[in-house]
Amino acid sequence: MLSLAFYLLFLLVFVVFAVYAERKTAAFIQNRLGPMEVGPRGMLQTVADLLKMIQKEDIKADAVDKLPFLIAPIIVFVAVFAGFSVLPLNAEVAGSNVSGGLFLMLAIISLDVLGILMAGWASNNKYSLFGSMRSVAQIVSYEIPIGLSVLCVVIITGTLDLQKTSLLQSGRGLIDWNIIQHPVLIIPFLIFFISGLAESNRTPFDLPESESELIGGYHTEYSGFRWGIFMLSEYGMMLLLSIVGAILFFGGWNSPLVRIGSWDLYTMTSGTVWGTFWLLSKALLLVFIQMWVRWTLPRLRVDQLMSLSWKYLTPLSILMLFICGIWKLWLIS
Amino acid sequence: MSYFKNISYALRTVRKGLTLTIRYFFSARFKRNKRPVTAANYFEAENGTFTVQYPREEILVPDHGRYKLHNEIDDCIVCDKCAKICPVDCIEIEPIRAVEEYGKTSDGTPLRIHAAKFDIDMAKCCFCGLCTVVCPTECLTMTDEFDYSTSNILDHNFSFSKMTEREINEKKLELEEFQKEKEAIKNTSGAEKQAKPVMKKPAGKPVFKPRPIPKRK
Amino acid sequence: MSEFVQFFFFLLTLIGVGVIVSTKNVVHAAYALALVLVSLAGIYVLLNAELLAIVQILLYAGGVVILLVFGVMMTRRGSEDVLVSESKNSILALALSLAIFSLLVYVFSEATFESFESTITSDQVREIGVSFLTNHIVAFELIAFVLLVALVGASYLAKMSSND
Numbered sequence: 224m225l226s227l228a229f230y231l232l233f234l235l236v237f238v239v240f241a242v243y244a245e246r247k248t249a250a251f252i253q254n255r256l257g258p259m260e261v262g263p264r265g266m267l268q269t270v271a272d273l274l275k276m277i278q279k280e281d282i283k284a285d286a287v288d289k290l291p292f293l294i295a296p297i298i299v300f301v302a303v304f305a306g307f308s309v310l311p312l313n314a315e316v317a318g319s320n321v322s323g324g325l326f327l328m329l330a331i332i333s334l335d336v337l338g339i340l341m342a343g344w345a346s347n348n349k350y351s352l353f354g355s356m357r358s359v360a361q362i363v364s365y366e367i368p369i370g371l372s373v374l375c376v377v378i379i380t381g382t383l384d385l386q387k388t389s390l391l392q393s394g395r396g397l398i399d400w401n402i403i404q405h406p407v408l409i410i411p412f413l414i415f416f417i418s419g420l421a422e423s424n425r426t427p428f429d430l431p432e433s434e435s436e437l438i439g440g441y442h443t444e445y446s447g448f449r450w451g452i453f454m455l456s457e458y459g460m461m462l463l464l465s466i467v468g469a470i471l472f473f474g475g476w477n478s479p480l481v482r483i484g485s486w487d488l489y490t491m492t493s494g495t496v497w498g499t500f501w502l503l504s505k506a507l508l509l510v511f512i513q514m515w516v517r518w519t520l521p522r523l524r525v526d527q528l529m530s531l532s533w534k535y536l537t538p539l540s541i542l543m544l545f546i547c548g549i550w551k552l553w554l555i556s
Numbered sequence: 557m558s559y560f561k562n563i564s565y566a567l568r569t570v571r572k573g574l575t576l577t578i579r580y581f582f583s584a585r586f587k588r589n590k591r592p593v594t595a596a597n598y599f600e601a602e603n604g605t606f607t608v609q610y611p612r613e614e615i616l617v618p619d620h621g622r623y624k625l626h627n628e629i630d631d632c633i634v635c636d637k638c639a640k641i642c643p644v645d646c647i648e649i650e651p652i653r654a655v656e657e658y659g660k661t662s663d664g665t666p667l668r669i670h671a672a673k674f675d676i677d678m679a680k681c682c683f684c685g686l687c688t689v690v691c692p693t694e695c696l697t698m699t700d701e702f703d704y705s706t707s708n709i710l711d712h713n714f715s716f717s718k719m720t721e722r723e724i725n726e727k728k729l730e731l732e733e734f735q736k737e738k739e740a741i742k743n744t745s746g747a748e749k750q751a752k753p754v755m756k757k758p759a760g761k762p763v764f765k766p767r768p769i770p771k772r773k
Numbered sequence: 774m775s776e777f778v779q780f781f782f783f784l785l786t787l788i789g790v791g792v793i794v795s796t797k798n799v800v801h802a803a804y805a806l807a808l809v810l811v812s813l814a815g816i817y818v819l820l821n822a823e824l825l826a827i828v829q830i831l832l833y834a835g836g837v838v839i840l841l842v843f844g845v846m847m848t849r850r851g852s853e854d855v856l857v858s859e860s861k862n863s864i865l866a867l868a869l870s871l872a873i874f875s876l877l878v879y880v881f882s883e884a885t886f887e888s889f890e891s892t893i894t895s896d897q898v899r900e901i902g903v904s905f906l907t908n909h910i911v912a913f914e915l916i917a918f919v920l921l922v923a924l925v926g927a928s929y930l931a932k933m934s935s936n937d
Contacts, residue, residue, distance in 0.1 A: 250605075250607075254607075256584075256605050330827045333831060334835050337838065344842070363836075515578065516574070535562075535563065
């Protein structure tokens with residue numbers, strides 16, 4: 224409960240500054256300065272934008288399917304945010320005590336498709352409908368590689384509990400991280416990262432939204448606060464997948480510093496606050512990489528998207544599952 | 557085999573793109589130098605951000621740039637040449653002849669006409685610069701001021717005349733009286749033709765003479 | 774507290790079922806089905822069957838319903854704005870469902886349930902996984918085989934339609 228409350232607050236602050244960071248990253252990559260006017264170096268630009276957004280009218284077009292239209296953004300947000308419930312925060316604060324924590328997270332975040340579908344269908348708008356159909360096809364396809372790549376880690380660690388996964392990687396710093404202890408996990412991490420981009424509808428997989436073709440896709444008809452909830456969910460999904468990636472592959476809340484001689488940096492940088500700091504900074508680094516990718520690669524075509532998932536990532540992840548099984552059976556036991 | 561080729565091609569191109577963008581990301585620490593157009597390396601590529609935060613900083617403008625017109629009214633002999641040559645008729649002049657030479661411009665040309673109105677409508681101006689070329693006393697120049705946008709287009713009409721309403725009326729009356737006087741003189745004694753030396757001289761002949769520009773070969 | 778939550782989930786299930794039966798809009802019925810399935814998952818959690826609840830959400834709410842709605846959207850005919858389901862033969866349907874209902878009531882009232890304390894609370898996933906690969910290996914392999922056949926069939930159908 225404590226971790227969930229923390230994550231709710233953190234998510235709200237995160238979204239404000241992630242939007243700012245996104246715009247700054249885009250600007251720097253494109254030799255621009257980005258927002259500079261509101262607050263020091265434009266730090267409060269997103270706050271101003273949010274204030275503007277909240278004041279906007281909550282427009283419901285006449286032809287929309289009223290009830291589904293109104294609850295769709297809430298379903299999307301609840302589905303994404305429920306995924307945070309199983310995440311640990313540091314060595315003391317674990318997430319929800321479910322036997323299949325990771326599995327539950329994957330199951331619950333797959334529900335956000337329902338909200339997206341509902342939004343697209345209820346909007347009664349061809350762009351929205353196309354957007355949501357693309358989104359469903361994309362998320363359903365990419366759930367397979369993401370599930371299989373997570374399964375690779377589960378095979379090696381032998382647990383679905385994210386807190387236990389973190390505990391298994393603690394002790395000696397960097398060298399205990401899954402991705403370094405078990406180098407076979409490098410390819411599953413790449414698969415996880417790519418599929419994670421697709422799951423959170425980020426460029427180069429932002430076909431459901433694609434401003435240039437679909438004018439925003441499933442949230443074309445939304446304005447004001449409800450649109451803001453979609454935005455919040457998208458950034459929430461980014462953060463969620465980054466935290467999960469950090470826990471599964473990069474040691475979770477464990478400090479990356481190693482003991483050098485008698486100078487025990489690892490113990491010095493471990494603890495409740497330090498743990499939270501390490502987990503969140505690893506996750507934010509992954510979020511930055513997501514942004515970096517977004518401003519580098521162009522959007523894929525629909526058929527390219529499907530062939531990437533079904534012809535490349537899925538077979539590769541099945542192969543990696545097999546290799547990880549061998550690794551677990553013969554090489555480390 | 558194109559399957560594995562595709563994979564390696566994708567990996568290579570993604571890696572290349574990512575290294576390129578991260579290089580740009582870190583080069584945002586620097587700011588591009590502001591160079592004048594005349595600088596030899598003006599077109600050279602440079603790293604760093606090139607946003608000009610306009611009201612706070614400005615792009616360097618060449619000295620001979622053609623922007624807002626300015627008339628140094630004290631030097632203006634109100635010869636009306638600029639108004640005549642203007643292709644878009646943006647200069648509007650209302651002259652009042654002075655009864656006598658009332659001063660000299662900074663280059664020594666006598667002033668004989670008052671400018672009751674010297675308006676330049678920059679909203680009409682086409683920035684050709686012809687008026688500055690014909691100006692005999694070089695009082696009409698183009699400045700480097702380029703930002704004079706207003707919310708009302710009428711504010712783009714810049715008035716350069718310094719004369720007040722009262723002064724204008726005064727000068728008009730003076731001229732009228734002078735002309736009446738002249739008429740009277742003409743009517744009473746037609747023989748006194750040499751009594752008006754003021755009007756005999758050609759009006760407003762400039763001291764400065766434009767030199768012919770040698771043709772380049 | 775637990776009873777209250779349980780009651781809440783029962784209520785949600787009943788509302789969902791009511792909407793499915795009463796609405797004529799197929800898409801709304803599918804949404805209500807999702808509601809029913811998720812609230813059933815909630816009941817499973819209260820009955821200490823966490824893994825079953827997760828599978829319920831993943832497969833039924835996240836998979837079956839989505840594909841259902843997706844199918845409805847893909848097959849929307851022409852300019853029909855709302856898909857309306859028809860209700861014919863209502864008397865026959867009523868009789869049939871009453872028959873099934875009474876059959877179920879009879880079966881449940883006659884059956885004697887062994888009351889057992891749930892022994893697997895700590896690591897259900899492990900227990901279920903182990904029993905899949907030991908006691909129920911034949912069923913497990915058969916399911917895998919069925920899935921393989923389905924996959925091959927699907928790719929065959931996809932290939933056939935692209936050749937036309």
